[in-house]
Amino acid sequence: MTTNWAGNITYRAQEVHRPSSVAELQAVVARSRRVRALGTRHSFNDLADSPGALVSVAGLPAAVEVDTGRVTARVPAGLRYAELTRCLDERGFALPSLGSLPHISVGGACATATHGSGVRNGCLAASVSALDLVTAEGDLLTVARGDGCFDGMVVGLGALGVVTHLTLDLVPAYEMRQQVYKGLPLDALDDHFCELMSSAYSVCLFTDWSAPRLTQIWIGERLDVPPADVAKLPWFTALPADGPCHPVDGMPAASCTGQLGVPGPWHERLPHFRPDHEPSSAGDELHSEYMIGRGDAVAALHALDAVRDRIRPVLQICEVRTIAADRLWMSPFYETDSVSVHFTWTSDTTAVLPVVRLVEERLAPFAARPHWAKIFTIEPPELGRLFPRLADFARLAGDCDPAGKFASPFLDRYLR
């Protein structure tokens, strides 16, 4: 039996195939009645599960092909960001954004619209310019930006085929420095939220909701951009941390990326966690996350503050980030510059679920869209209103996979 990384989901699939070539993968898909792609198992719900078999592309050849002329890289879907980013940096290239952990596969992250932070940074899938995937019949298909339905295929939730490679837009490699500040009253955001979030390349806010205040603010500046020096502004009363921090106050910071303003390459500063350590709370956790329009961020945070006494007992840490709009049908950032409000809960599902529902009630007035790979309870009809292209995506999935080879209880719940 295989479980997800956090151990809260035991996959029903009895078999996990690990082909070592694309031809072998095509044969596995062609002969399977029900099969779904599995990445590095970092999702917190049953999204990746299949009633039939699972197939991992981690065993396919790991070569990254950089096209210096087009400034793109063709990347194996099973590669983890840890290996990809090191390889790109060695060749003088970078990605504009990264999620909080480099342990996840490129295919799984893009299939679920995984994101980092930055007012001008899109989610990781926004960098995808082409996809190679094995279709339900076992054929190999390439789709590229500009092709009909491409925007529907990138955040594919494993419903359209098994992606073998993604072509990603690159940018020149850059250096960053990261500084953590501690303790800012929530009210400071009332007039300064946008100023704070756009004060550096990547800004992340943390609160444990024990009081109306931010416990930590992680400011990631690029060395090639003049600093905005938000810390010198009179309203910014947070103090620089005097040592390395973990987002959860009191947890050891050895798993976290370099701080205290020490310069380093982009891929060692953008994620919160280092690839050689277990990230976050080492799996003793559950996650939920909701995306709202940027203009609603402050009101949404106050709506949560009003119920912080209910949130606090089951919370490890809450994080607020910004993500730029994209055109990807199943992305929660579809045509909306967004703010994400993330919750790292304790691992007690029974205690956490009622609070997840409460958070959803509080955020409902702001049309909060859930992260596909995390825990949510929003029902299908409402989800259809929150994701305006969901019906188009369901039709696309039906066209690509009429026999439902890639279908699953998760997809049946939300796509029907």
Ligand SMILES: Cc1cc2nc3c(=O)[nH]c(=O)nc-3n(C[C@H](O)[C@H](O)[C@H](O)COP(=O)(O)OP(=O)(O)OC[C@H]3O[C@@H](n4cnc5c(N)ncnc54)[C@H](O)[C@@H]3O)c2cc1C
């Ligand atoms: C500690 C921790 C921190 C996290 N931090 C962030 C964060 O900062 N930002 C954020 O947005 N999310 C974050 N996440 C969520 C995470 O990015 C998603 O769960 C993501 O899907 C993980 O990728 P995976 O490879 O583990 O996917 P899996 O969980 O294995 O699969 C997820 C989905 O992707 C599909 N998929 C995987 N590979 C392929 C493929 N080759 N072809 C087609 N479909 C495929 C699967 O079918 C499934 O539907 C975090 C998760 C954890 C555990």
